[in-house]
Amino acid sequence: MKILVCIKQVPDMESKFKLNPEGLWYSDANLAWRMNEYDEYAVEQAVQLKEQLGDAEICVLAIGPDRVKEMMKKALAMGADRGVHIKDEEPWRMDCFGIASLIAAYARDKDFGLVFTGMQSQDRGSAQVGTLVGEMLELPVLSTLVEFSFEGGRVSGKRELEGGVRARVSAQSPAVVTCQLGLNTPRYPTLPNIMKAKKKEIQTLVSSELGVQPGRVEMVRVAFPEKRKGGMLIQGDISQMTSQLMTVLKDKFSII
């Protein structure tokens, strides 16, 4: 079986973010990059599936500038077999529909038995791409899985719902699976696999040649949340706290 895993490179969330000049996204400068956390679950699940099936080929796909290849190497070191890099200098300009259309354009005639994606990305967080890819490829989508199994061509899994409720779902492959936190623990690549990954093929395609569908959602503006003033903590025993509260309400807000 051929398996496709769609992964995205995101900034480390501890980075010092700055906005780009257009104010439409964050600036690329001075950031440390890593693989989107949810995509790591996707890669891990694909590798586990390959270990189960024996005969399978995992292809990882990423969209972005050349730096995304670094992250692809990690996926290859975790156990993916080959990479497809869709080169695009400013992928943030595309909305989820555009991104999904690129993936679908690549995957359409490739006969993938399963497509894994993260549930969402850590930077944009729209949680739409996987679902849209499924729709475009006319495949069933099992979203936000926290448990996954594959038996006789059928995908089964559990989805996490509100309040700790879980739903059991299942679909015939080919299908799309989006992965949620808790699905698995991504492995730490072994050194021989890191070495092997350096020699694995990464094919580069250009986004404009694949044919992007025009976006449907326009990014209007990106901004940092306004800084709130710090709260006030009133401490002491009950009588002290009440008298303090009275003073504050009187002096600061002239309520009383």
Added chain:
Amino acid sequence: MEATREIYWNVGPAVLLPMYLLTAAAMALAGFWFWKRVRVYRQGQSLDRSADLKQRVLSALNMAIMQMRVRRGGGAGGAHALFFWSFLVLLVGTLLILVQADLTDPLFGVRFLEGPFYLIFSLLLDLGGLVALLMLIALMVRRYLIRPEGLVSRRDDLAVHGLLFSILVTGFFIEALRMAATELPLNRELAIWSPVGMAMAIPLQSLAEPQLRSLHQVFWWIHMLLVMGFIAIIPLTRLRHILTTSLNYVFVDRGPKGALRTLDLEDESAEHFGAEKIADLSWKDIFDTDACTQCKRCQDQCPAHATEKPLSPMKLINDLGQVAFDDPEAALCERVGTDALWSCTTCRACQEVCPASIEHVGKIVEMRRNLVLMQGEFPGEEVTAAAENLEVNGNPLGLSFSARADWAKDLDLVVAGQGGEFDILYFVGCYASFDKRNIKVARSFVELCKAAGVRVGILGEAEKCCGEPMRKMGNEYLYQMMAAENIEAMQASGATKVVTSCPHCFNSLAKDYRDLGFELEVQHYSEYLAELLEQGRLKLQPQAFDCTYHDSCYLGRYNDIYQAPRELLAAAGGRIEEMERHGSESFCCGAGGGRILAEEKLGSRISEHRARMAAQTQAPTLVSNCPFCLTMFEDGVKGAQLEESLVPRDLAEILAERIDRP
């Protein structure tokens, strides 16, 4: 009558042939059994331990004969040394008899066991036998009656003790029977020179001479056969340490102290890393297991063992020995236990105290390398996360690499590569860069440098973790990645001298990086500031205070820096109340070996143990000079509920408060 005795008295020259044949047979047997062990050692990887062979042999002889390392172990060590020396006297005495009776006398007619020399010879051998016997009894009482905690005795130990005891006692009986028949009736003045033999001979005088003679023959043969047995079973029992431990002094690691094998990661044909099976370790690692005498001193020193963790350095060495001899295909990490492997803080206390010069830490790291590099396994998810943080941000804390120099924003330091000159390059390290508590230490150090007129440069965002914690965790790949970036940045910085505030950084830069081509001079701030003080560039205004000083493993045992920090404390007005475990026997804070990145889930907390040891000195301040130690002690004093009475501080903070400003 002259002062000598008839060699082979009563047994006659007829015993010569059977005696030498038996000796040859015993030695051949011992040789054969040793050869079988050598074949086991040879399973290991090659390792050259022959450079400076002459020096090695001389220092080994010195260590063995003077019992240098053995003696340090308190009463039992002293008893062993006395036993060894007296046994040595007996051996030399016996050899002298052999030389005279079977070489010089029959060939050249030369006899030297005569006159005053014979008197001294006689007295020394007699007393030697007595001391050996007394020490043996004392050691047996310790082993079988007192039974110190952790001392492991096997059945063959009792056999060895019984054999040695019988050899000594039968030796005395031979002497006493001979003296009862000869010296006592004929030459009493000579008998005085064998006081023990004489004391035993007096009651034997009631026997008639023929009885004495036949008893003497019986004992002579028993003694003879016991000695032959002793020689033959050396390789099979704990007795083999006579040879293996002495040889281990020859094959000792001659430094740099604590250096690990640097893996060649450029070698594309390598598909296997670390020790998965015994044959992946070196022959010396296997030999070490045979040099172990199970004296348990390592176990008594081990901070993991003292805090109920499943690690005993002694057991680990013996487990490896068992695998090497009985089950060479076994999976090493599994046999030793991964929890034991991950419990090690690489503090080196075991190696420092080992009387057999066994190297424990390197073996543990080799096995960890296998777990990490071949199986992607760490002691916990938090350590995997730390490794990923290092890959992404160059520090294990997961903070942004671009914030690395934020601690120094207002200090007006020169950032290498951005113009400006500096005298020293301060390699700050991750904790002093990012951790609030340790930032204070970094700022204190800079303040001291400024007061001494030293211009300080830093690498800023270009500095990465030195890689030491990950290296000790077994992740050699990540360590070398970090090291390569640091080496490039430091060498491009134009620095001539690098100073660190972290002993782990210091050990990496000053030792480990040398294998990767790094050449700049490196100092820990303790030695650097001590120099500035001595040169009169740094001036301190002493204010009296009481403290205790904790020797960090990587400054102390790894680099033998014990004096400089104490001198600085004294210059600052500090009066040091030493803890019982200080200097080379210091008790680790618990953070070494990459454990700073791991949660301490097993046993009790090492840092709390250490905090309690510090509190016992009654000193109100616990001074250290390592960011890991400081971090551990801040937690340790809280955990041990000593916050009221004990304050952990860094040496630099104390010094900075006492700068003498004109």
